[in-house]
Amino acid sequence: MSKVVGIDLGTTNSLVAYVRDGRPEVIRDAAGDGLVPSVVSIDAGGTVFVGREAQRRLLTDAGRTAYSVKRFMGKGFDDVRGEANRFPFAISGDAVVRIGLGDRTFTPPEISAFVLRELKHRAEAFFAAQGEVDHEVDRAVITVPAYFNDAQRTATRDAGRIAGLEVLRIINEPTAASLAYGLDKRHTGVIAVYDLGGGTFDISILRVEDGVFQVLSTNGDTHLGGDDIDHLLMEHIGRGFGQDVRKAVIQAKWDLSERDETTIQVAGSAYSRRVTRAEFESLIAPIVERTLAPCRQALADAGLQPAGIDEVVLVGGSTRIPLVRRRVEELFGKTPHSQLNPDEVVALGAAVQADILVTGNREMLLLDVTPLSLGIETMGGVVSKIILRNSTIPATGSEMFTTGVDNQTAVDIHVVQGERELVADNRSLARFKLRGIPPMPAGLPRVQVQFQIDANGILSVTARELRTEVEQTIEVKPSYGLTDEQVEQMLLDSFEHAEADFDARLLIEARNEAESVIQATEKSLRDPDFAAIEQQELAPGERQKIESIVAGLKMVLNSKDRETIQKWTKALNDATLHLAEVMMNRSVRAALTGKNVNDA
């Protein structure tokens, strides 16, 4: 049986997790790192880099490197025009944003598909290493911000399809987090999940009882997160928006979660500036403040006072910021939980949900809601709401339509999402054309249109003329996003590139292995005991030989010649075999005599 996984497709980082013996676990690389930076880079030769490798290229080849692409999912160019100049890569498009990397352009789902494919490969390699016969990963649960609209959810599902994954379910990040938390103890009560990530903010309020995780209300802002804090800091220090500056302010932001002051240092420049936590906090206070109004609205929609919340859970890297924790604690009057790693908890929950779907395990059940009201355009550009926000999904709504002209056979329906009265103030989802209405005098046909929001929070529409019982055909024109045909084409394209991508992957893996052997070797050579070891146990010239191979390997490391890199890596491995053995024996001896090697 092929494998299923849970994936957190984040703005900054992505993770993949699976369930082993009833417990969810994050799948890590050899170095124990679970995070794959959601960064994709394509060099002049067309080689695709994903994750850490791509992140490094942000400093050397920013114009060909895309990050924070989640902000563009399900958006049109007009939505993002204002912030396009924040990014080093080219942003264009119309109803779908297009991202230019070198001479190729990609839609956000295609970029996200590279990240998903990387996670898929990571999981497959992991299962293969575990000795699983069928280690293919072809199905996944993918998480999205709870406040994502239909177009953003659909774009995420498209990304999964392009990556060759059957998306079993799209689930909301805060709800996924609550599933992961709910595993540890048999929770009963009302939980608020505050999720501030790299680019999005969600608040969800859930009631948990008898293993049923029922979302009462959700709210948020899909354009608010750590990215905005970084941008503010960059503006504040006024050294431009280059990647070197971005890296420096992100480091400072991290430091200030631990310390009361730090120094912003931009690599490769003399620039250096001290920042105190107080200064940082007064700078970002407005951003933290913007998360509180959605929290209050979610409380009101759940019909609760802050005192009605039993537990508060923090999710997302930005909740490490002390000011965020303080403000959340003040609002809810509870010390928030953060026992689980806020970066990993969403992926763990996604894995739990994936396991529920394939095993039919009925111990837990997630009942989520639709974050935004669904409505249709009526006379005068006014919205008539069909399904209200915070309705438990799946949900249905229906509306009766008729014709305005004799023998009219088609009707147009404009569907929007949002809370405002006027169509223009809401998000246009799609225009539907109902065809095949039997010719009748005006006003006589009774076309019942049924709106179905499924458990993914994604809309589908069916229609039936009630007098003739004729099922109507519906032509859908999504306002933002890709058509099914475009997604199919992208899937085919990705196969064409798959071979080139595969070679590139092998090269990257060879480099990574070379780097880790170099690192391990250099660590041994730097060992405080090394001089003694060399004198007592190494053959004459052994150290020099190792050093020269390290130097040789470093020279070929950045070439594209995978076989040469592998040859040198093997040479270094062989040359250090004896040294490794000696070091190992020493530590075993030290352990047996109860003495720490470093104490010697």
Add this chain to the structure above:
Amino acid sequence: MHFCPQCSKILSLGRHGDFFAFLGVPRKLNLDAADLERRFRELSRQFHPDYFYNATPAERRASLERSSYLNDAYRTLKNPVTRIEYLLKLEGLATAGAEHGGSGRASVPPALLEEVFALNEELDDIRGARSAGAPRDEIAARLARARLPIERKRDEHARDLEALAAKWDASGDRDTLAALHDRILERNYINNLLATIEQEANA
């Protein structure tokens, strides 16, 4: 009945009772909230699409339909007002349309004539004062005062509805139903008035 008695497969939602019957609760306006919630959770555990992932397409469709219907039923019956509106619809006394503000605004319910008249006069006055440059605080204070009689009326209505609901549960007579119908229309109208004041406050 939600599952086939012979093969225990989930049944498609071809024929189903109303929301009360579907959830297995009496057709009453005073329901035991905890009981309703417990039934909702129990049925969710039986129908939810999560548990039909490996089932046939027909069963998956049935699970989606049944879960959607269950969610709609629970949402409608959980809230006392939508519960009354739903019951009125079942009894052929629809109030639909009023909630969207459209037809609700069209005619003032006789019981509210006095309040509506006074409010409209006050709102005209406030708008005048605003364009004459009156301070924001003063406008806000006047609007807050204008809310009071309307809010009083709303609370009165809430009590009325409760009493009528109890009466209907005991007697089940048409007159009570008709009274409930009028109260619901008035209630929607009151909410629209409050929304108008709110809009004015945000203007």
